[in-house]
Amino acid sequence: MEERQKYTKAIVDVQKQKNEWRKKGWTIPDLRGGKQVWYELVIKLVKLLETEEECDLNTVLDTGGLVNAQTWRVYAPFLKGIGFAYNHAGKLVLSDKGRLFAERPTKKELADLIQDRIRLFGEMLDVINEVPVTVEEADKKICKKYGLNWNNLSNTRKRMDWLEVLGLIQAIGNRKWEVTESGKDALKRWYIVSPEILELEDSDMDEIEITEPPVEIAVLLQKLREIPEMHKKRCTYNIWVPSPNRIENLRIIIQFALHRVSRKELFEFIENEFELKLSSVESMLPFLKASGLIEEVGRNIYIATAAAQAWIETGNDLDFIRILHVHMRFVGEILLYADNDIVRNNIYRIGKNYRMNNEKIRWIIGFLLEAGLLEEPQYLHLKTTKMGKVFVETLPLEKIDQHNIPEENVEEKEEVFNEGASKLDAISKRLCMSAVDPGMEGKLPGRAFEEAISDIYSYMGFKAEHIGGSGDTDVVLKWKENDDTLVAIVDGKSKSNAQVSHGDISDIALDTHKEKNNADYVAIIGPGFSGDTIKNFAIKKEYALITDKQLIEIANASKELGLSLREMALMFKSPDGFSQLEEIILSKRRELDIISEIIRQFCNEQEVLKSLSPRDLFLLLRNSNVSPSLEELISGFNTLSNDQIGILKKVNKNNIPENVQYILCDEKKTINRMRALANAIEKGLE
Numbered sequence: 001m002e003e004r005q006k007y008t009k010a011i012v013d014v015q016k017q018k019n020e021w022r023k024k025g026w027t028i029p030d031l032r033g034g035k036q037v038w039y040e041l042v043i044k045l046v047k048l049l050e051t052e053e054e055c056d057l058n059t060v061l062d063t064g065g066l067v068n069a070q071t072w073r074v075y076a077p078f079l080k081g082i083g084f085a086y087n088h089a090g091k092l093v094l095s096d097k098g099r100l101f102a103e104r105p106t107k108k109e110l111a112d113l114i115q116d117r118i119r120l121f122g123e124m125l126d127v128i129n130e131v132p133v134t135v136e137e138a139d140k141k142i143c144k145k146y147g148l149n150w151n152n153l154s155n156t157r158k159r160m161d162w163l164e165v166l167g168l169i170q171a172i173g174n175r176k177w178e179v180t181e182s183g184k185d186a187l188k189r190w191y192i193v194s195p196e197i198l199e200l201e202d203s204d205m206d207e208i209e210i211t212e213p214p215v216e217i218a219v220l221l222q223k224l225r226e227i228p229e230m231h232k233k234r235c236t237y238n239i240w241v242p243s244p245n246r247i248e249n250l251r252i253i254i255q256f257a258l259h260r261v262s263r264k265e266l267f268e269f270i271e272n273e274f275e276l277k278l279s280s281v282e283s284m285l286p287f288l289k290a291s292g293l294i295e296e297v298g299r300n301i302y303i304a305t306a307a308a309q310a311w312i313e314t315g316n317d318l319d320f321i322r323i324l325h326v327h328m329r330f331v332g333e334i335l336l337y338a339d340n341d342i343v344r345n346n347i348y349r350i351g352k353n354y355r356m357n358n359e360k361i362r363w364i365i366g367f368l369l370e371a372g373l374l375e376e377p378q379y380l381h382l383k384t385t386k387m388g389k390v391f392v393e394t395l396p397l398e399k400i401d402q403h404n405i406p407e408e409n410v411e412e413k414e415e416v417f418n419e420g421a422s423k424l425d426a427i428s429k430r431l432c433m434s435a436v437d438p439g440m441e442g443k444l445p446g447r448a449f450e451e452a453i454s455d456i457y458s459y460m461g462f463k464a465e466h467i468g469g470s471g472d473t474d475v476v477l478k479w480k481e482n483d484d485t486l487v488a489i490v491d492g493k494s495k496s497n498a499q500v501s502h503g504d505i506s507d508i509a510l511d512t513h514k515e516k517n518n519a520d521y522v523a524i525i526g527p528g529f530s531g532d533t534i535k536n537f538a539i540k541k542e543y544a545l546i547t548d549k550q551l552i553e554i555a556n557a558s559k560e561l562g563l564s565l566r567e568m569a570l571m572f573k574s575p576d577g578f579s580q581l582e583e584i585i586l587s588k589r590r591e592l593d594i595i596s597e598i599i600r601q602f603c604n605e606q607e608v609l610k611s612l613s614p615r616d617l618f619l620l621l622r623n624s625n626v627s628p629s630l631e632e633l634i635s636g637f638n639t640l641s642n643d644q645i646g647i648l649k650k651v652n653k654n655n656i657p658e659n660v661q662y663i664l665c666d667e668k669k670t671i672n673r674m675r676a677l678a679n680a681i682e683k684g685l686e
């Protein structure tokens with residue numbers, strides 16, 4: 001009897017821990033001001049809310065000098081994220097939890113509330129309780145313990161900042177932190193989720209429970225289920241979201257748009273929150289609309305859709321995937337095809353039948369990986385997780401019976417690559433494998449990685465020379481800009497732990513190699529870079545830090561978009577070269593999307609309207625997901641009507657560019673001519 005009671009108690013405990021994990025979110029919402037005022041600021045905000053029945057989000061509040069005056073809109077994400085307030089008809093209202101905290105505004109109460117809402121808050125405290133640690137050590141321990149892939153220290157640092165503010169940890173010198181008596185008391189009353197529980201989440205599909213979607217999302221899924229023709233109306237538009245933690249970043253953006261917000265306010269928030277340029281934000285807006293997350297409810301006035309608002313309420317990543325599946329093609333379907341492990345190239349081939357290109361599929365795969373519905377059992381492979389298999393059964397899917405996809409056998413062997421894979425796939429695979437295997441192929445440490453670096457830069461069009469050995473750099477790159485020959489030296493760092501630290505770098509050696517090769521730039525390439533020290537050092541020395549994954553993304557973009565060497569060389573410019581290159585990639589993708597939309601509209605409308613002008617298309621597309629500006633359309637018309645392409649022809653003369661009328665003609669002939677020209681150029685380069 002006693003044994004049975006113990007067993008029953010253990011089962012109840014496991015289920016309780018699972019429920020504890022599932023109900024929480026990943027991100028502690030940001031709070032303006034330094035951490036030294038956070039606690040007092042929270043009390044002030046809650047007290048101010050308590051004195052008002054409703055607070056207009058645009059009202060500037062008096063924080064008593066704790067921070068510079070801000071509107072309620074600035075603090076709304078934090079107050080709602082912690083559960084102190086909710087949105088009602090565009091006003092901020094104090095919740096029941098907020099009222100209880102107003103009565104007992106103690107650090108203990110606030111700590112318990114954060115623990116109740118945020119994953120790995122108490123677990124971080126538990127890690128620090130094992131032995132005093134630095135922030136870097138805490139990050140490494142929590143990531144290893146819970147199988148995380150955090151790309152920087154921000155998630156760990158934010159949790160530790162709040163643990164410090166609430167008196168649960170304290171500094172003890174040498175940058176180390178230990179748990180206080182208050183922290184130990186908190187650990188006694190908190191439910192700490194063990195890593196084993198997370199493993200059990202996937203251990204038995206019969207035990208996996210998928211939370212039902214909220215009504216607003218369930219209605220959309222049911223409509224898609226009842227009207228199969230709607231699958232064809234799901235969009236295939238480009239996707240772009242700030243990295244890393246893309247689902248979390250989307251959650252932050254949508255939370256800001258829970259109430260009506262102007263285009264200007266929304267753009268300014270995204271720019272400031274993620275340190276983006278305006279052009280990047282403009283490229284993101286069509287995706288936010290196309291994916292069913294925000295809608296325009298007035299001229300340049302936006303608000304989160306009912307479904308998106310429901311997602312923010314639940315905080316469940318699966319609800320985001322549901323919304324995405326309803327509005328975009330080939331989302332849940334990927335889980336169907338990856339059921340028994342599939343090579344990425346095969347997923348890309350299947351995706352073409354859904355009118356999705358490789359880049360869009362990569363984005364969707366990224367979302368599914370973040371949501372725990374897909375996993376990568378080995379490089380270039382994808383497999384639906386057990387939770388993904390249960391989840392996909394709840395979705396209305398679009399099945400296309402035209403996939404005769406040959407199986408590809410990509411094995412993890414030295415220098416054995418999938419014969420059906422492209423040259424770039426083969427180079428990319430070797431680069432990824434050698435980045436974490438210094439002795440790969442039985443060669444000298446790091447040699448295979450250096451060779452792969454040289455190969456991928458050669459593929460992109462740089463003149464790459466692998467040197468290696470002592471006394472010189474690993475790879476020398478050369479390219480032309482105008483009449484000048486520019487040079488970059490590359491230092492490859494293959495690390496079995498996938499992290500390059502400051503101690504792995506010698507600035508004396510790099511500077512010597514730079515002078516020896518008369519180089520303009522220095523780049524360090526590795527699987528990852530640990531800690532702020534190496535990053536600050538690189539900024540100071542103007543060295544570019546590039547991961548193997550980033551290099552592969554640029555190589556794919558060069559193939560897809562025809563990037564010039566001058567554009568790709570921005571990756572070597574520290575500290576903001578990468579952001580400039582990203583801007584160019586976004587811009588080029590949008591240009592191609594607009595050109596596709598111009599051609600599509602001519603095919604749909606020319607028979608009735610006979611001819612079309614940029615202004616005609618501007619009116620036709622202004623409420624579409626693409627929403628091109630008049631200037632973008634004029635540029636697209638000019639590109640398609642120039643002598644080299646000539647797929648559009650002018651049929652009237654007008655001094656105002658937006659009113660010039662065009663017709664679509666010789667489209668098949670133009671496509672074949674351009675394809676033949678490209679083939680001839682490729683043949684000459686072989």
